[in-house]
Amino acid sequence: MQERLFGDILSDVDGADAVATLTPGWMQGRAAYGGLVGGLLVAGMRQALKTPKPIRSLMVSFVGPAPAGDVQVVSSVLREGRNVTQATSQVRAGDAVCAQAMASFGDARETKSAAPNVEFKPEPRESVPPLEGAGRLLPPFLQYFDGHWTGGGVPMTGTEDRRLGMWVKHKSDMTAYPAEALVGLADIPPPVMMSHYKTPVMASSLSWSLEFLMEPENVKADWFYLDYTLEAAKDGYSQQSGMLFTEAGDLVALSRQCMVYFE
Numbered sequence: 001m002q003e004r005l006f007g008d009i010l011s012d013v014d015g016a017d018a019v020a021t022l023t024p025g026w027m028q029g030r031a032a033y034g035g036l037v038g039g040l041l042v043a044g045m046r047q048a049l050k051t052p053k054p055i056r057s058l059m060v061s062f063v064g065p066a067p068a069g070d071v072q073v074v075s076s077v078l079r080e081g082r083n084v085t086q087a088t089s090q091v092r093a094g095d096a097v098c099a100q101a102m103a104s105f106g107d108a109r110e111t112k113s114a115a116p117n118v119e120f121k122p123e124p125r126e127s128v129p130p131l132e133g134a135g136r137l138l139p140p141f142l143q144y145f146d147g148h149w150t151g152g153g154v155p156m157t158g159t160e161d162r163r164l165g166m167w168v169k170h171k172s173d174m175t176a177y178p179a180e181a182l183v184g185l186a187d188i189p190p191p192v193m194m195s196h197y198k199t200p201v202m203a204s205s206l207s208w209s210l211e212f213l214m215e216p217e218n219v220k221a222d223w224f225y226l227d228y229t230l231e232a233a234k235d236g237y238s239q240q241s242g243m244l245f246t247e248a249g250d251l252v253a254l255s256r257q258c259m260v261y262f263e
Contacts, residue, residue: 004174006036006144010180013043016075024068026141028070031065033141034205036100037091039180041101044075045087046179052171053105054215056181062210066098083107092143108215114215120249122225123150125167132213144171145188153228164192164228167257178216182253185224186210186244191259192230193238203261206237211254221246227253236260 003025012020021042038060046052075089084106091098131147132137152167159206168188174181191203227241242255 006039006170006180006184007172007174007177009036010039010043010177011072013040013047015230016044016048018044018073020073021070021189022066022068023141025143027068028058028139028141029065029202031098031204032068032141033187034060034062034208035184036141037062037066037099038101038187038208038210039177040071040073040091041075041089041099042103042180043177044089045101045103045105046090048075048077048087049085049105049201050077050080051085054212054217056084056106056212058101058103058128058183058208058210058212059101060101062099062205062207063097064093067093069093071098076246077212083210086225101246116251118251120225120245120251122167122227122245123165125150125223140189145169145185145186146171151227153189153192153195153230155190156197156200156224157195158198159195161192161195162230164189164195164226166226167223168226168229169223176238179212179217181195182212182216182219182224182244183210186226186242186253186255189226189228189240189242191238191257191261192228192240193233193259193261196233197263201261201263203259206258206260208255208257212252213254214250214252216252219246219250219252221248221250223247224252233261 066153152161153164231239244253
């Protein structure tokens with residue numbers, strides 16, 4: 001099976017009921033990369049909208065592994081209001097549901113506002129080698145991204161970090177898919193809890209939410225900085241939050257994930 005770029009796979013989603021072909025290079029273990037699966041869900045919901053609106057929030061439940069090969073993306077609108085449309089989507093492999101999502105799409109309105117109260121203090125991107133040249137064993141899907149792991153949280157180091165910092169960008173042109181491009185980047189960080197181990201542990205996402213502070217169509221950046229924090233971990237479940245910044249320091253999205261890990 002010939003490998004395919006992120007945008008090529010998204011282009012399969014040409015309607016509210018579509019079939020997309022996932023290639024082995026997008027696998028991490030037995031499941032496709034969650035950022036790609038999330039991108040397919042968003043692409044399906046965007047196709048289901050009668051009137052295009054910017055995405056405001058996304059909630060994904062990873063039900064089971066999405067395998068390499070053909071998967072079905074089925075999407076529908078739950079409610080279309082004057083300002084906000086809510087939609088849902090599933091990625092299915094045969095009769096099995098791999099992932100399910102809900103998202104809210106809404107037009108901007110003139111209101112009072114409050115700027116994000118966060119600090120943007122990234123480590124210099126060139127302070128560490130690129131991911132591909134860092135000598136680490138990496139999951140195959142990372143071949144489609146450029147990255148510099150600058151801020152700790154590296155798995156299997158035993159450093160017991162509580163945060164992770166990483167510069168990332170798509171290698172391919174994603175201008176046709178601004179929302180899906182952000183989703184694809186925001187899921188790159190592994191569980192920060194994996195840095196608490198010196199040997200490999202299995203881990204995966206159970207649920208994931210993204211809230212968009214900027215309309216993806218208005219984000220004009222290549223490089224993004226991911227600042228992720230381990231909030232808590234116990235009984236094989238970890239909670240981590242994250243922020244996605246442009247290189248200029250604009251806060252684009254907020255992430256929160258519940259993940260499972262197995263010793």
